[in-house]
Amino acid sequence: MRTVPLSRCSRWLLVLAFACPLGWAGDAKAFNGKDVSARKIGGELNVPDSSGVRRKLADFRGKVVLIFFGYTHCPDVCPTTLSRMNAVLELLGADAARMQVLWMTVDPERDTPALLSNYVPAFNPSFIALRGSPEQTLRVTHAFEIQYQVLHYNGQVLVDHSAHGYLLDRAGKVRVRLGYDMTAEQIAEDVHRLLRGS
Numbered sequence: 001m002r003t004v005p006l007s008r009c010s011r012w013l014l015v016l017a018f019a020c021p022l023g024w025a026g027d028a029k030a031f032n033g034k035d036v037s038a039r040k041i042g043g044e045l046n047v048p049d050s051s052g053v054r055r056k057l058a059d060f061r062g063k064v065v066l067i068f069f070g071y072t073h074c075p076d077v078c079p080t081t082l083s084r085m086n087a088v089l090e091l092l093g094a095d096a097a098r099m100q101v102l103w104m105t106v107d108p109e110r111d112t113p114a115l116l117s118n119y120v121p122a123f124n125p126s127f128i129a130l131r132g133s134p135e136q137t138l139r140v141t142h143a144f145e146i147q148y149q150v151l152h153y154n155g156q157v158l159v160d161h162s163a164h165g166y167l168l169d170r171a172g173k174v175r176v177r178l179g180y181d182m183t184a185e186q187i188a189e190d191v192h193r194l195l196r197g198s
Contacts, residue, residue, distance in 0.1 A: 030193060031175075031176045031190045032186035032189055032190050033167065033177055033178045033179065033187070034177040034179070035175065035176060036166075036175065036176065037173070037174075041145055041166070041174040041177075042143055042144055042166065043140075043143040044056055044058075045102075045104075045130065047130050047137075048113075048130070048132065049129060049131070050113045050117040050128075050129040051113070051117065055102075055128065055130060057168070058172065060172070061170065061172060062098075062170050063098050063100045064099045064167060064168065064191050065099070065100050065101075065172070066085060066088070066099060066100070066101045066167055066178075066187070066191070067101075067102040067165055068081050068082075068085070068101075068102075068103050068104075068165035068178075069104050069105075069106050069144070069161060069165070070105065070106065070161060071105050071107035071110070071111055071159050071161070072105065072107070072110075072116065072119045073107070073159070074159070074161075077161075077163050081180070082120065082127070083123060084184050084187070085101050085124070085184075085187075088184045088187045088191065089124060089126070090184075091185060091188040092188055092191060095191070096126075098195055100128065101124065101128070102128050102130055103127060103128070103129055103130065104129075104130035104140065105129065105130070105131050106137060106146070106159060108131050108134060108137055109150075110157065111131060113131060145162075146161065146162045146164075147160075147162045148160065148162065164177055166178060167187075167190055167194060169194045175194060176190050178190075
């Protein structure tokens with residue numbers, strides 16, 4: 001039988017085929033969002049919700065938590081994000097009961113409990129709005145690496161804030177950073193991965 005010499009490229013392909021187990025290439029990127037599992041992001045919330053009930057991450061153990069930050073007067077980013085989170089729940093189907101959406105205001109001075117109670121659940125009744133004191137807001141946003149700034153200009157109040165959010169696994173650890181440009185389908189896939197124990 002005639003032996004055909006392998007080119008240098010062919011030899012490398014063979015090495016890669018034997019060195020990499022099947023499925024390795026497909027698993028190289030576990031999440032659609034950015035995997036931040038190795039970073040120390042997050043921490044205990046310990047802030048009231050819009051009903052005055054103090055909330056901690058321990059309250060949601062066993063569920064995947066999806067958390068975003070914003071304010072009710074936000075003209076575009078916040079309503080779009082809340083609508084997308086509702087779409088995520090719809091895509092999850094029965095698994096929606098195993099996820100909790102949290103939305104924390106970065107404008108507690110104007111976002112009163114009454115306003116939050118009407119605004120956030122309007123997108124989905126299961127959504128929980130969080131409202132801390134200015135000091136608590138600063139603490140939580142710092143822990144979650146959220147930037148925000150309240151500006152007073154010509155008699156108006158403008159709030160500039162980070163548009164990303166996070167997925168926390170069922171143990172309360174921050175695992176995935178969610179970009180504002182991610183689709184509901186991409187986020188739902190990441191939630192399913194965490195529910196399966198990824």
